Amino acid sequence: xxxxxxxxxxxxxxxxxxxxxxxxxxxxxxxxxxxxxxxxxxxxxxxxxxxxxxxxxxxxxxxxxxxxxxxxxx
Numbered sequence: 646x647x648x649x650x651x652x653x654x655x656x657x658x659x660x661x662x663x664x665x666x667x668x669x670x671x672x673x674x675x676x677x678x679x680x681x682x683x684x685x686x687x688x689x690x691x692x693x694x695x696x697x698x699x700x701x702x703x704x705x706x707x708x709x710x711x712x713x714x715x716x717x718x719x
Contacts, residue, residue: 648674 650658661673707715 658670658673661667662670667673667676
């Protein structure tokens with residue numbers, strides 16, 4: 646697999662290795678992917694929970710025009 650990084654990303658990776666917390670660039674990338682998976686799973690679960698609250702909640706008496714108007718005024 647071949648991956649390209651920006652100069653700023655390369656510097657960040659090198660800085661992380663320089664701290665001694667990681668032995669090499671690959672460890673930094675693996676940790677970033679692991680953390681991304683945890684973050685993404687949490688975001689998706691939070692969205693699912695909010696969608697379920699919306700579906701399970703009471704029906705609104707507001708029309709679509711009411712909702713649009715409230716966003717324009719507020």
